[in-house]
Amino acid sequence: MRERYIKLIIAVGIIAVVLGVYIYSMAPTASFWDCGELIACSYILGIPHPPGTPLYVMLGRIFSLIPFAREVAFRVNFLTALFGAISSALIYIVVLKLISLQKSTQSFRQRFPFIPHLAGIAGAFSLAFAFSFWDNCVEAEVYTPCVVAALLVIYLALIWRDKVEQGVGDNRIVLFAIYLLFLSAGIHFTPLMILFPLLVFAFMVDRKSILQLHIIELIILFLVIIAVAGLDLVDYFVLFLASPPVAILRIFHSNLLLFIVLVAIFAGYLYYLRSKKKMDSRYVFWGLVLIFLAGTVQFYLLVRSKLGPSINEVNPSTWEDFVSVLKREQYDPMRLYPRKTQFLTEGDYRNFPNSYPAFSLITGYFEQLKFYIRYFLWQWGSASNFDIFYRIGWQAIIGIIPVILGFFGMFTHFRRDKKSWWLVFLCFLIASVGLITYLNLKYSPSDPRSHLRFREVRERDYFYAFSYVFFTIFIGVGVFSFLNWIVPKLKLKRLYTIGVSVLCVIVMVVPIFFNYKGVTRRNNWIPAEYGYNMLVSCRGDKAILFTNGDNDTFPLWFVQEVPNRPSNYDPTFGKNIAVANLSLLNTTWYVKQLKEWGAPISFSLAEIDRLPQGLRGAGNRIFLLKDIMIRDIIATNAGIKLKWPDEYISPAKDFMTKVLDNYKEGMIAVYFATTVDRGENLADVEPYLRLEGLVNRVTSVNSPNQVDVARTQELFDMYKMNSMKDKNVVKDDNTRGLFMNYIASYAALSQEYQRMGRLDMAISTLKRTLAFDIDPTRKVPIYYNLSVYALLGQDYDNAIAYLDSVDALGYQDPDLLVRRGWIYQSQGNYPMAEQAYQNAREMAPNRPEAIQSLVSLYTENMNDTSKAIAILQDWLRRNPRDNNAQQMLQSLQPRR
Known part of the structure; x- marks a missing residue:
C-alpha cells in the first residue's frame, strides 16, 4: 500500500513539473500548420482535414468551454500539454513495472528501493523534454492524447501478464485495452501501430488461450471472403482499423449476402467457443461489442457534416464521402516502391x-x-x-x-x-x-x-x-x-x-x-496577428481572398471562428471574407461550399459535381479545376459570362482582354494573398493586380507592379505586429520565412515612394523592415537599397553607413564594394573610392565592374591615365577577347 502511494505521489509530481514547463513554453494562441484549424474546429465543432479526428475535436470542445483562461486557443492548447504531462508520468509507471519484472535484480532493488523510482523519473523526463515530443505538447496537436492511449494499453498488457502468471487472469483488462485502442483511432491512427506487438506479447504470455481463440484463422477467413467478393483488401483493412462498424456497414451497403455470411460466421464462431468451453464466449462477445462501440465515434463526422459547420473539410455528409474520409482517399496512395x-x-x-x-x-x-x-x-x-x-x-x-x-x-x-x-x-x-x-x-x-x-x-x-x-x-x-x-x-x-x-x-x-x-511558443501571437492582418487587408461588405496553403489559410480560419486577442474578441470579425484555398479549390466539395457562402460562381451545384479535374488548353497548358474556378469567379463577379469550355482554357491574353480589360468590380472584392506563387496560379491575372498591404487586389488596370500607396500605408499602420517585433519571442525558420512576405510588401511600397520622388518616405518605409527577426543575409538587400536611396538623395554619410551595416553582418560581396566606391567617388573622396574598387578587384578578379569603375575614376577624377592603362592591360592579359576593354585601351593610349 505504501509503495502505491509513493508511485502516485511521484506520478502526480512528474505531471506537475512537466505541465509547469509546458505551460511556460506553450503557445498563447494558435500556432502555424494544423493548429489553427484544430482549434477552430474544436470551438465550432467543425470537421478538420482527413481523417477528421472527431474524438480530439470533441475533447477540444470540452476544454474550450472551461473558462480558466480568456483565450480559447490557450484552453485547447492546454489539452495537448496536459496529455503530454500524463504521458511522461505513464513512462515512469511503465518503466517501474518493467524493472519489477526483472527477477535477477530483486536483491539490488530491495537494497536500494529508491533507484527504480529515480530510473522511472529519468525515463519520464527523457520523454518530456525530447525535442519533437515537447514541440508537440505546446500547441494544439493530436499526438499526445494518442501517446497516452498507447502507453496506457502497454501498461494494461503488463498488468494482464501479472494476472495470468498468478493464475487469476482478468479479461476485463483486455476488454478495456481493446476498447481504448480502437477509441483512440478517433484521434489518430498511430496507437493502432501497437496491435501487432500486443498480439505477439499475448501469444508469448498465454499461448494456449490465444491459440484457442483461433484469431489468425478468423482473420484469414475474413480476408478470403472479402477477396472472393472482389472487394479491396487494403481498403477494408484501413476502414476496419478506422471504424469497425463502418467497415461492416459498408459491406452491408455493398453486398447484403456477404454481410449475412459474415454475421453467420461470427455467430458460429461464438457458438463454437462456448460449446467447446475453450474460453468464456461472453468476453469475446463483449470484446466485439466494445470494438464496435469505440468505432462509433467516427459517426460524428457524418452527423455533424450534415449540419454544415463553417469548416467542413471534404464534406462527409453522404455515406460514400464519409467512408472516403476514413479511407483517406484524398491523399495519394502509399507506394513502398519506388522510394x-x-x-x-x-x-x-x-x-x-x-x-x-x-x-x-x-x-x-x-x-x-x-x-x-x-x-x-x-x-x-x-x-x-x-x-x-x-x-x-x-x-x-x-x-x-x-x-x-x-x-x-x-x-x-x-x-x-x-x-x-x-x-x-x-x-x-x-x-x-x-x-x-x-x-x-x-x-x-x-x-x-x-x-x-x-x-x-x-x-x-x-x-x-x-x-x-x-x-x-x-x-x-x-x-x-x-x-x-x-x-x-x-x-x-x-x-x-x-x-x-x-x-x-x-x-x-x-x-x-x-x-x-x-x-517554445511563449508569448508568440504571430500566427493570430498574421491571420488578423490578412483579413483586415480585405475591404468591402464582402470579399474573396485566394490563399496558397496551410499557413496562409488556417490562421485566417482561426481568427474568423474563434474569439481572439488580435481581433479584440469580435465574433463577427472577418466573417464577410471567403478564404479560398487554392489547394482545396481543386475539389468540387470546396467549390460548392464557396458557392453556398456567396462566392460569385456561375456553375450550379449539379454542374460543379460534373466539372473535370483538369483540361488541356491553349499552348498545351494544363488547366486544373482551381484555374477554371479563378477565371469563373473573376468573370462572374464582373458580370461576364464565359463560354464553356473554350474561354475557360483560352490563352491568358485572351482572358485578360475579354474580362480584365473591361473589369468592373461586382459586389465582391477579389484578392490574392501575396503568398500565392507567381506562376500558373497568377498567370491569368498578374498584370492586373494591385498591391494593398499583404494582398493583391484584382483591378482593370494592366500595369505590372501596381501599388496602392495610400491603402498600403494605411494597412501597415493598422497591422498588429507587436509579437513579430518582440525580440523576446523566439522565431523559427518558418516564421522568419513568413516575415519575408511583410518585407516584400514594405519593399514594394518603398520602391513606389522612390518612383514618386519621396526619398524620405522610401527610406523610412524600408527601414521598418529591419525590425523583423530574419536571417542576417536577408538583410543585405535591405541595406543595399537603403544605400541606393541615400545616394540618390546625396546623403553620402548614411549611404556609407548602410554599407557598413552589411560589413557588420560579415557579408562580403564585390558588388557592394563597387557600390561603396561609387559613393566615395560621388563624395569626392577619391583615395577611399580607389581602395574600395581595388578591394572589389581582388575579391573578384574576373569580373569587369571594378575594372570599369577604376578606369572611370583614374580618367575622369584623378587624371592618372597611366594607371588606367595599366589596369586595362592587366585585364586584357587575362581576358584578351574583351572588345570593350580593347577599345577603351586604344582610346587612352594616344593621350599618354
Missing part, C-alpha cells in the same frame, strides 16, 4: 516508370534511414547542436548520453525479461523502421544538397514521435541497469549511490536548456 528519395524532382517520381530514378533503391532507402537517425539524434542534443548535416556542438556530448543509456537498457532488458522486451522493442521498431518504410517521405527541407529538389514542405520529425516515446522506456530501464552495474562495481556507499542516481535524472533534465529555444 521518393530515389528521385531529384517530383515530376520524375510522378512519371515513374517512364522516368528513370537518379539513385538505386538501396541508396534511396538509406537516405530515409539517415533522416530518421538525424531526427532521432535531435531529441536530447537539440537540432542546433546535433545535426549530422551541419555540425555537432559540445552539447551533443550530453545529448548522446540518453541515447547510450537507451541502447544499454535495450540490451539488458532483453537479457532479463524477453517477453516484455519484445513488446516494447516491436513497438519501437514499427514506429521507426516500419514508418520509415511505410511513409516513404521525400527529402528534408533542410537538406543542404541543393540539387535534391523533391522535398517535404516541413521537417517531419514529429511523424516518428512514437518511436522516441518507446525508446524513452528503454532509457529508463537503461538508467536502472547502469546503476545496477556501477554501484556494486565501485562498491558505492548509499550517499554516493543517491548522488549518482540523482545525476542520471539531472542528465535527462539538461535537454530543457538545449531544446527550449527550438520548441
